[in-house]
Amino acid sequence: MARYLIKRTLQILLTLFIFLSIVFFLVNAQPGDISHVYSLNPDLPPETRAKLQDLFGVNEPLWKQYLVYVKNTLTGNFGVSFSLYPRTVADVIGERLPRTLVLFLTATVLSFYLGFALGKIVAWRRGGWVEYGSTIGSVTLYTVFTPWFALMMIWLFAFRAGWLPIGKFLDPVEWREAPTSANAVFNQMIITMIVLSVAIFAVFLFTTRKRVAGARLIQAGSIVLTAAVVAGVWIASGVAHLAWDIVEHMILPVGTLTLISFGGAMLLTRNSMLETMREDYVTAARAKGLPEKQVRDRHVARNALLPVVTSFVFSLAFAVDGGIIIESVFSWPGMGQTLISAATTEDLPLAVGAFVFVGIFVLVAHLAADVLYVYLDPRIRY
């Protein structure tokens, strides 16, 4: 396992390196360079122009520039953003990456959980109207024009009903007299989320593995208890209304992204279940006289989970793209919106920096999915 992890990490580092190189040469294949922005000014004397080019280092041979670029990237130095001058790219990304991570992770976990739960039920009732309707529904969700779907959600829940804010990350009026910055509050929220999910996961793992009597009661009790403790801490901190403001702005984008990824997850589960249902051990389980629910959940669904996880790896890029579109429609200031606004304003350092980070994010997610796969399938041993 450790050897496999090291090998996989090395592979991913190599991939990252190739990826960085492709980005560099793509940018350098363009005619002209960054010094032209300044040196095209007719008022500049020739010696100043030469000095500017020296300063930017664009007169160096390409391989030297490449080495400098690799060194800078590895030390996290992406330069200064043009459109948000004088903030550095690393600073902008440091502010926006957590927002994207939260949006993406919450939606992905929710959609796969729901998609798997519903997909196995649908596969079990093959041929009925339930299957027909839900297949059409998830195909529609899978292929729907994402910006339009997001717009309809905004229109329905924010514009017409007025239950939720229309877009953006927070409501400036509420934050005018806020004692802390939005990012500080948001980081606290992330920590809360992590603590909460780890605690609940631990309780669930403990009760199901040890087969404790009254497992349901303990699980429900622990959820209520942790929620109460977290709520108490937040109310005591005095910025609870600010955190609630961010949560309100999060509900709609997370919900939309969940629904979009949900369709794909459900179709995958259904197909995988249909293939697993033909295995001999399923017939054997039925012949033993096990109840249908147990055959479905214990014998088919567990084995059907593997291809779903594999396909999840393949659909990761799709999910990241979906996140980018959602961010732009909801004006959610995350990596996707940064990427798009950098591209439209030709802010190259920021665009390249954001792109590199999206790439790193996908690579790390791949690694995580690989590890999960090994954990799920005991037949795989490295």
Add this chain to the structure above:
Amino acid sequence: MAVSDSPPTAPRSLWAVRAALAARSFKQSWSMFRGTRIGIIGLAIILFYLLLAAAHPILMNTVWDEKIYDPVVGYAFDETRQPAPPSWSHPLGTDPLGRDVLSQLMYSARSEFMLGLLAALITVSIGTTVGAVAAYFGGVVDTVLMRLADIMIMLPGISVLIVLSALIGVEHFELALIIGILSGFGGTGVVLKSQALSVVVKPYIEAARAAGGGPVHIIFVHIVPNLLPLSFLYMMFTVTGAIFSEAVLSFLGLLNVRMSWGLMIHTTESAGYLLQVGEYWWLIFPASLSITLLCSSFYLVGRSLDEVVNPRLRRS
């Protein structure tokens, strides 16, 4: 399929035999395809949009005045305020710049089809070649191609296209090329390789090699034709991806195209009618629904072809 190239001694020529075989397998596949209802629904939607695309030049040349109905530079002089609601002369109303929405919709349908077809052709020709070559040679060639595929699969396509559109002007052809390269060297190539692996071990490949066939001959005459059903299936999924990417990019205003469904929504957005869904439905629904419908129709056709090609999914 392992018909050797010996001179035809049988009464029927080789091509007639091949044509008869092809016709028979087509008939079988068609009856199986017809059994899956979703495939027929998808095919009907595709046909509807094909008709729309074909009708546009005819209407422009006969009924529609070019000054009023041109999808890009036309102006509806017969309306007093723009965007005008649907009427007899403009069945889907006009957009904020006074252009006929139906005409834009029909004009864009043609370019969507061309984009989809082009992207699918590029994808499948790259993917089939990559798959066949990797499976035939194995070893280092296989490793290099598959590691490359790993990178391609990990790249989020829309983000790549967004960055590229900041660097170079992306038009339909470039878009089709980029999608084709990403998907052909990536996912499609991997799937076709796994299929090619099962072809490579067949006895007729061995026979072709024993008869002195070179790698190029064996790959393109004996392996690639056997990959075609599966690559045809993947063409469908590529079309969905291509139309979707085009729509998203032009919706974000990053694409250099004259008119497309995504651009129609972009126009609506920049004119500020985006959230007036109830009052100005014709500015949003025709284009968005067209994108959704055409994407899902190709997807549905692909899914039912999957049931035809992949025996494991058939209903017993």
